[in-house]
Amino acid sequence: xxxxxxxxxxTRLSRLAARRIALAAQGFDRARPAPWTSSxxxxxxVIDTVGVIQIDSVNVVSRSHYLPFYSRLGPxxxxxxxxxxxxxxxxxxxxxxxxxxxxxxxxxPLLTFRMRRAQHESWGGxxxxxxxxxxxxxxxxxxxxxxxxxxxxxLEAALAHDLPRERDQWGWxxxxxxxxxxxxxxxxxxxxxxxxxxxxxxxxxPSRVLPPHLHDVAESVEAWPSDEEAFVGLxxxxxxxxxxxxxxxxxxxxxxxxxxxxxxxxxLVEAGELVPVTIxxxxxxxxxxxxxxxxxxxxxxxxxxPFDSLIWQRDRTSALFGFDYRLEIYVPEEKRVHGYYVLxxxxxxxxxxxxxxxxxxxxxxxxxxxxxxxxxxxxxxDARELHEELRLMADWLGLAxxxxxxxxx
Numbered sequence: 001x002x003x004x005x006x007x008x009x010x011t012r013l014s015r016l017a018a019r020r021i022a023l024a025a026q027g028f029d030r031a032r033p034a035p036w037t038s039s040x041x042x043x044x045x046v047i048d049t050v051g052v053i054q055i056d057s058v059n060v061v062s063r064s065h066y067l068p069f070y071s072r073l074g075p076x077x078x079x080x081x082x083x084x085x086x087x088x089x090x091x092x093x094x095x096x097x098x099x100x101x102x103x104x105x106x107x108x109p110l111l112t113f114r115m116r117r118a119q120h121e122s123w124g125g126x127x128x129x130x131x132x133x134x135x136x137x138x139x140x141x142x143x144x145x146x147x148x149x150x151x152x153x154x155l156e157a158a159l160a161h162d163l164p165r166e167r168d169q170w171g172w173x174x175x176x177x178x179x180x181x182x183x184x185x186x187x188x189x190x191x192x193x194x195x196x197x198x199x200x201x202x203x204x205x206p207s208r209v210l211p212p213h214l215h216d217v218a219e220s221v222e223a224w225p226s227d228e229e230a231f232v233g234l235x236x237x238x239x240x241x242x243x244x245x246x247x248x249x250x251x252x253x254x255x256x257x258x259x260x261x262x263x264x265x266x267x268l269v270e271a272g273e274l275v276p277v278t279i280x281x282x283x284x285x286x287x288x289x290x291x292x293x294x295x296x297x298x299x300x301x302x303x304x305x306p307f308d309s310l311i312w313q314r315d316r317t318s319a320l321f322g323f324d325y326r327l328e329i330y331v332p333e334e335k336r337v338h339g340y341y342v343l344x345x346x347x348x349x350x351x352x353x354x355x356x357x358x359x360x361x362x363x364x365x366x367x368x369x370x371x372x373x374x375x376x377x378x379x380x381x382d383a384r385e386l387h388e389e390l391r392l393m394a395d396w397l398g399l400a401x402x403x404x405x406x407x408x409x
Contacts, residue, residue, distance in 0.1 A: 015280045017294065018244050019320045019349060024293040025243030026050060026310045027072045028300040028346065035392065038076035043084060046072050047091060047104055051237040052253065054307040055100040057199055058329065060341040061357045061366075062397060065102055067305035071346075075396035086194035089211040094192040094201070095185075097254050098312060105210055108191075109217045110233040111254075112224040115188030126183035129176055140180040141189055141205075148204035149193035152178050155203065191218075228263070231256060235264040239274055241309065243292040245316065246284040252313045282319055303343045303355060303389055311344060311351075323351040323374070339370045347385055352377040355386070359397050366394040368404045 013021075023029060027049040033042060046069055047053075056064040066078050084091040085102060092102040095111050103111070119127060130137050143158050144150065150158070156177045181203055184190040193204040206218035216223045225233070238253035239245070251261030265287060268274040274287040304311060306327045311317045318324050325344060328336045339356025346352075356370040368390060373382070390402045 011275075011288075012278045012280065013244065013286075013288070015282075015320065016349070018279045018282075018286070020295050020298050021243035021288070021292050022245070022310070022316075022320055023298045023300060023349065024295050025241055025289070028302065028310070029293060029295045029298055030072075031299075032072070032074040033076075035075040035395070036077070038073045038080065040080055040083070042073060043069060043076075043080045044091060047084065049241070050309050051103070051107070051241045052097045052309065053092070053102045054098055054309070054312075055094065055102060056307050058341065059199075061343070061359050061393075063199070064305050064307045067303075067343075068308050070393065070396055071302040071304055071308060075392055082194070090209060093209055095188075098252070098309070099255075105214060107234075107237065108206075108210060109214065109225055110230045110237075112188055112217070112221075113227045113230040115186065116221075116224070116227075118183060118187035122183060122186040125175065125179040126186055129179040130183050133176060133180070136176060137180045137183060140177065141184055144181075144184070144190050144203050145205050148190070148208060149202035150204075151196060151200040151202055152181050153200070155181065227260075231260045231264040232267050235261055235268060236273065239268065239287065239289045240291070242289070244277065244279070244286055244288045245313075246282070246286050248284065249313050249316050250287065253309070279319075298349045300346050300348065301385055301389055302346045303357070303393060304346055304351075305343065306341065310346075317351075321351045325351075325354075338372050345386055345389070347382065350374075350377075352382060353386060355390075357393075359399060360403075361399070364400040366390060366397060366399045366402045368402065371404065 027046060050068060053065050053068055058064060061067070062070070066081060069076065069078070069081055085093070090105055093105050093108050094100065094102055095108060096114060097103050097107070097111060114121070119130060139159060140155065143155055147158055159177065181190065185192070185201075185203070188206065190203050191206040191209040193202045193209050195201060207215050210218045234254040234256065235250055238250045241253060242249055247258070247261060247265055250265060251258065265274060269276060269287065273290055275290060277286050277288045279286050311325060314325060323344065328338060328342065329340060333340075338354045341358065342354045342356050344351045344353070345355055352374050354372045355368055358367045358369055360367050371386070387402070394400070394402050
């Protein structure tokens with residue numbers, strides 16, 4: 001990535017220029033490889049570019065963490081992503097980043113600020129099991145240390161075999177064991193060595209997951225970065241992945257609080273890594289990363305996961321693209337406007353349509369249950385581009401046909 005001369009702090013960017021910077025920062029200024037030719041190196045480039053990949057269990061089209069790779073690489077072998085997550089030396093590890101997420105192993109230490117707060121900021125069931133059943137928590141940790149990687153079901157079976165008499169004492173049930181595991185995961189005392197085909201975490205201690213050069217951080221709280229170092233490091237990653245964005249944009253990437261992000265942004269501004277700018281039509285001040293690419297045009301084409309990092313921050317998506325996007329999975333069917341699992345369609349520099357997709361695996365079809373075009377879009381050329389993209393996605397998913405069920409203006 002090349003450098004550029006930082007502009008004067010009063011530099012004003014047009015909305016189109018900011019959009020192009022944002023797309024480039026997310027990797028959409030690069031041409032996709034030819035279908036099925038992507039290598040581990042190209043998968044790694046996506047990891048390095050976006051910095052964090054959200055996980056979600058919904059499998060209507062594909063598990064969500066595979067889709068950002070498809071959007072940037074086109075059809076490729078998803079086993080390359082599994083390998084980065086599941087095999088040593090792991091290039092992706094799981095933790096709470098932007099929700100449940102995969103991050104580069106080097107980012108895990110920067111999230112220890114969240115691990116320190118597990119007893120007070122994790123969910124209620126996780127806090128109560130540590131408070132009310134500390135012996136169970138330690139037994140779970142010991143079992144993972146001895147036997148991991150293992151799923152929560154495997155762990156419960158192992159504990160029932162090894163410590164049968166304690167079941168009545170602890171009021172043992174599935175939720176207690178699961179909550180103990182999740183507390184330990186939140187606290188950084190166990191990690192995930194990957195997921196099973198049923199999407200179950202395979203728990204292991206961090207020293208069995210993180211690469212050797214991070215074992216001191218995995219094994220000693222004293223080696224964890226300070227909170228301030230973590231906030232600066234995470235904001236730096238977010239700034240590179242945004243190219244340009246407001247404080248709200250930058251802190252949302254890793255779910256930082258205003259009081260955590262604001263000093264980190266100030267530190268990066270003082271260091272010259274971030275340059276204050278104004279953007280046409282934006283009410284809030286913005287920050288341009290000094291190394292952000294500034295292409296003259298973008299010629300992208302991609303269907304985007306609802307959980308793609310390009311569109312996480314909905315106010316930003318609206319300000320950059322004029323595209324008001326909401327996920328309607330949890331909206332009652334009769335009240336949905338665009339559909340259940342809607343993927344925005346990026347064409348060139350614009351988000352031009354919303355496509356409600358479903359992989360009908362038994363029928364061997366990719367169903368476009370509803371296509372909604374943005375005003376002024378949806379002509380012959382747009383429709384051809386979308387059909388070609390749907391055909392590529394169907395091929396990637398191993399589906400023979402594409403079927404369009406409904407169109408709307």
